[in-house]
Amino acid sequence: MKQSLIYFEDIFTILNDFIKDYKGKITFLVDENTQIHCLPLVLERCKDLDAATFLEIPAGESAKQIGNVADVWGGMLDLNLDRNSLLINLGGGVVTDLGGFAASTFKRGITFINIPTSLLAMADASVGGKTGIDFKGLKNQIGTFSLPEMVLISPEFLETLPQNQLNSGFAEMLKHGLIRDKKHWQNLVALKSLTPDNVAPYIQSSVEIKRKVVAEDPKEKGLRKILNAGHTLGHAIETYFLNQNIDAYLNHLINGEEALLHGEAVAIGLILEAYISAEKNKLSSEELEEISKGLLKFFPKRNLPTYAEIKNYLLQDKKNENGEIQFMLLDKIGECDSQSIAAEEEVIEAAFQYYSNLEVH
Amino acid sequence: MKQSLIYFEDIFTILNDFIKDYKGKITFLVDENTQIHCLPLVLERCKDLDAATFLEIPAGESAKQIGNVADVWGGMLDLNLDRNSLLINLGGGVVTDLGGFAASTFKRGITFINIPTSLLAMADASVGGKTGIDFKGLKNQIGTFSLPEMVLISPEFLETLPQNQLNSGFAEMLKHGLIRDKKHWQNLVALKSLTPDNVAPYIQSSVEIKRKVVAEDPKEKGLRKILNAGHTLGHAIETYFLNQNIDAYLNHLINGEEALLHGEAVAIGLILEAYISAEKNKLSSEELEEISKGLLKFFPKRNLPTYAEIKNYLLQDKKNENGEIQFMLLDKIGECDSQSIAAEEEVIEAAFQYYSNLEVH
Known part of the structure; x- marks a missing residue:
């Protein structure tokens, strides 16, 4: 294409x-x-x-x-x-x-x-x-x-850009590493802090990763779906916050802090779905820990809605088929399964529990 | 494609x-x-x-x-x-x-x-x-x-369908003949009256004409534009009536008569643009007369708005380039120029005059 x-x-x-x-x-x-x-x-x-x-x-x-x-x-x-x-x-x-x-x-x-x-x-x-x-x-x-x-x-x-906007984009770059390029993930996680100068050298490699995926599957019939890693729950959480209190959300946006931007929601989604990857796919518990640690380094823990509160948004996910909620799950760091995998409510709820139990270092 | x-x-x-x-x-x-x-x-x-x-x-x-x-x-x-x-x-x-x-x-x-x-x-x-x-x-x-x-x-x-809806579609079929297939035009003009039974046998050939044109130029870069014959003025006249009195228009629609449907406006546009084809392109005056007669047989004369009243709608035509109003003009019956041709205001006004002077037989 x-x-x-x-x-x-x-x-x-x-x-x-x-x-x-x-x-x-x-x-x-x-x-x-x-x-x-x-x-x-x-x-x-x-x-x-x-x-x-x-x-x-x-x-x-x-x-x-x-x-x-x-x-x-x-x-x-x-x-x-x-x-x-x-x-x-x-x-x-x-x-x-x-x-x-x-x-x-x-x-x-x-x-x-x-x-x-x-x-x-x-x-x-x-x-x-x-x-x-x-x-x-x-x-x-x-x-x-x-x-x-x-x-x-x-x-x-x-x-x-305000800092939270920079963070938001960084989450997608981390995702690119997680699904296709372990080295890219490691380079990004090793950054001391998120500044325009620190992050600029890695934009092109992120773009290249995505380009290759899209070139193989422009209409999202197969491989391209891996770009949705972290997004099933990320989108639902983002939507929850967007609808929860739209005025408060807008004020936060203007203040430049506290609003949950797209990428920040994706960062949370990546942790939750890494947990599901360990439960329903081949991700090791060691790599699950590496992912959680890496993401928490740049994305401090947030108070999440409960699974029940976001369930309706999950049901509108474009990947859903015949009412089942589908996830793009990691095999390991740098590799994502291109077949979506359904997960049961209990597993999703356990992912929320896992996130809330994570220790902040 | x-x-x-x-x-x-x-x-x-x-x-x-x-x-x-x-x-x-x-x-x-x-x-x-x-x-x-x-x-x-x-x-x-x-x-x-x-x-x-x-x-x-x-x-x-x-x-x-x-x-x-x-x-x-x-x-x-x-x-x-x-x-x-x-x-x-x-x-x-x-x-x-x-x-x-x-x-x-x-x-x-x-x-x-x-x-x-x-x-x-x-x-x-x-x-x-x-x-x-x-x-x-x-x-x-x-x-x-x-x-x-x-x-x-x-x-x-x-x-x-009510009769005016049948007429409306018939105008586009006549157009297919005029731009690409003289025989198709002649067959249709020879019909005694417009009934579902009379018109049904010719639907497929109309579709085939259009299919071939579209197959050669799906994105309307060149040849496909000939399908817009009659539509520069037809669209503007249709839009005029649509905006003129939307309630009256709707009532007419429900009554099944008098409303100016798309194809009926195109039939008028085909006569007006046939006149412009004779002025600005190669159409002969004999064929201009044949076209006007053929169309008036099925589409009785209407009171048209003036050029000044539709000018603003003409300026929104999608074929326009750099402010000039463009037409798809006939070379002869069965052939349309695939390059759009601009016409001056005087010529367009003369076309309206030509239409209003047409004799009803």
Whole structure:
């Protein structure tokens, strides 16, 4: 399958070259934050974009919904965008996912470019052509598979991020190591602290791991499902927090702490599902311990909802088949089974118990 | 490009065979009319579908909007549909277009089957994988290219249609003749009257014409654009009527007459654009006259809005490039230029004048 070109160097030169001769209209999609912190940086480096317009959506996961897509569609209509127009999504995963969905459905699809500005969007959402929005409080229920024309990754945008956003992306990078590359996992776990400079050198290898998986299975019929490791429970926990108290959640987001971001929920999901991997698959108890320790080093323990509280969200997981809850489980560190495996309620509940008993060092 | 399988015979046997071993959940999408007039017919013939659920949208073009898509998405969630589920769209073009869009975006795409029940949906919308909805009063602005698993065509559903719905589909069939097959045009124009029995034998050849065009150019980069003959002005006129008085329009629809349906607007657009073809392209004045006469035989003259009244709608046409209004123009009967051609305001206005001066025989 065709994949998007992803550039890690000289991205502003590449963007300038692309737009210099571009015949259609060009519009940016930003959120409240990237409009202030990132758009000026791009416009300064790409003089030819001075005349470009921009559309804005609110920041945060709660913005990832159909009402905002409709606003973007309406904005594109108002700007008289046509099939030759270009949408440049400049932001984190919410902007690139929602913007990709809006572009892929506007006049049955216009060209879009992603410039991810969060670590999550760079290391994970940048690959694979998944676009989408949440629906009725459930994650990524609506979307398309659509490839951006190109993805432009520059770690300098990481400097604009609060710490919890950096952590959030780091969880997906750890996941890439756990499912396909033990060395990558070890390199990341060995980092002394999470700073843009420390993490930047490993973005490309994370992207490469994901690229290879997606190239083998673009439509998620088999192998690609391993990218969902940690996500069955991660998504459900994230959704729980998102629905639990949306105002409190938004305030936390703005304060830049305490909110449970996607990757942070995935980090918890990775521990819970590592436990299930030890119970239902071949993961050794030694490696289970190594995984838990490694993740807790960067992701302090949280108070989790109970299994009963997230059960309804689990039932909406896209991997489910015929009512059974399916997990992508590790064989060992660096290898994940590409067949989903169902787990009984008792095992899931025991995973929550295991997490709550973990000792903090 | 892959295309959907289209069946014209034994469709209930084919459907039964497909669903007999189908592992996922099956749901129908219907509108108020097909729920009453068509769904019982299908359920009677396909006993294995007895347990299938159904979702319903309102009837008519004005139902083709995002709020109803969201209702369908919500209904699919409530029914716990997963990626293995199947949506069967049973209805006219609104149901198959909207249902195809809902299916192609639900959990990033589930399988769908189209059973078109209107002549328009059988002879035209059944081919080519275009799904979509109207947006902000503009036709088909939002959508995807997504193929149904199969299309099942049975003329017996035509018996459930009011006469204007039959006419509407017939206009697209005439268009197929005009752009690619003079004989097809002549056969259709020679029909004494428009009845389901008279028109049924020609559905398959219309479908074949469209299939060949789409097969050569699935994403509408070149040749496929000829299917838009008559549609630049047809769409704008249809949109004008749709927005002009939506309540009156709906009432007319329910009464089964006077409303300007899609194909009826296309029939007008074909005459107007035949005039432009004579002015800006190679169409002879003799053939222009033959086209006008042929179309007026089945589509009585209407009072049209002025050019000024539809100009804003023309500016939203998906074929536009850089602000110029583009037309797909005939070289002669049976041949259409695959390059779009721009026409000046004066020429478009003269086309309206030509139409209003046409004599009714």
